[in-house]
Amino acid sequence: MAETCEEYDVRVGDLIRWVISYAVFAADDRGYVYPVTPIYERGIVVEVSYIDPCLVCAYVTHGEFGSGHRLVDISDCQEFDILSRNEEFVE
Numbered sequence: 385m386a387e388t389c390e391e392y393d394v395r396v397g398d399l400i401r402w403v404i405s406y407a408v409f410a411a412d413d414r415g416y417v418y419p420v421t422p423i424y425e426r427g428i429v430v431e432v433s434y435i436d437p438c439l440v441c442a443y444v445t446h447g448e449f450g451s452g453h454r455l456v457d458i459s460d461c462q463e464f465d466i467l468s469r470n471e472e473f474v475e
Contacts, residue, residue, distance in 0.1 A: 399467045401464075440458065
């Protein structure tokens with residue numbers, strides 16, 4: 385079962401990644417097609433929404449669509465991971 389946005393507890397300074405597309409799809413013997421090779425985008429969280437914790441703003445340095453800020457809706461991501469946690473969390 386997938387985690388909810390609140391369970392992730394995303395914080396400013398966290399290194400995150402999420403799937404933006406798939407490079408390869410494969411079919412089984414029944415003809416069902418499944419994504420196999422995900423394409424990830426990675427970024428540093430610069431802000432988390434106070435209204436909806438599922439919305440985070442991340443800064444991406446080398447993404448598929450160039451560098452810059454991205455608004456990421458965690459609830460809409462098929463795969464989402466926190467790769468590194470910011471230990472110097474200040475509220």
